[in-house]
Amino acid sequence: DNVKPPHAIQGTKTDLKNLPEGDPVIVWFGHSSYLIKIEGRHVLVDPVFSGYASPFQIQSAKSFDGTDIYAVDDLPHIDILLITHDHYDHCDYKTIVKLGSKVGYILTSLGVGSHLEFWGIDSAKIMELDWHESFEKDGLKFWSAPARHFSGRTFVRFKTLWSSFILKAGKHSIYI
Numbered sequence: 001d002n003v004k005p006p007h008a009i010q011g012t013k014t015d016l017k018n019l020p021e022g023d024p025v026i027v028w029f030g031h032s033s034y035l036i037k038i039e040g041r042h043v044l045v046d047p048v049f050s051g052y053a054s055p056f057q058i059q060s061a062k063s064f065d066g067t068d069i070y071a072v073d074d075l076p077h078i079d080i081l082l083i084t085h086d087h088y089d090h091c092d093y094k095t096i097v098k099l100g101s102k103v104g105y106i107l108t109s110l111g112v113g114s115h116l117e118f119w120g121i122d123s124a125k126i127m128e129l130d131w132h133e134s135f136e137k138d139g140l141k142f143w144s145a146p147a148r149h150f151s152g153r154t155f156v157r158f159k160t161l162w163s164s165f166i167l168k169a170g171k172h173s174i175y176i
Helices: 095-101 113-118
Strands: 025-030 033-038 041-045 078-083 103-109 128-129 134-137 140-145 165-169 171-173
Touching: 025 095, 025 165, 033 140, 033 165, 033 171, 041 113, 095 103, 103 134, 128 134
Parallel strands: 041 078, 078 103, 103 128
Antiparallel strands: 025 033, 033 041, 134 140, 140 165, 165 171
């Protein structure tokens, strides 16, 4: 009986385009979606702004009332879009397509880029990493690391990789 909050969740909407400089700032959007501002750069992780963590608009996958206060239009330019794996609640088709021109690079796990390319994302923007590989851009360094999870969309599993990531920027390290 207690799988849904009885009332809308109260949130505070932050001006994402004017986050403070200095120490890293993290704005959490729910589940695994968040924006990191670090060293003057914006990293968006596993964004889901479609209102559903599923390809079908079923009630059990709908975001809770009050948790969908942000939209793609609220986001600043994203230097790195990080997608950890291809589950619907981490790799949301509608959100990724809407992000389009707002994203410099997309960093993801091995094989996930095939979904993105199929959706019309320019392959020159996509960097896939196997576990223990790294990627560096504009002072942001990422390492892909193993994670205890699984990958897949619909009934097809284990055709892509799932990863955790370590982000190093300046004196800061963040485990994602």
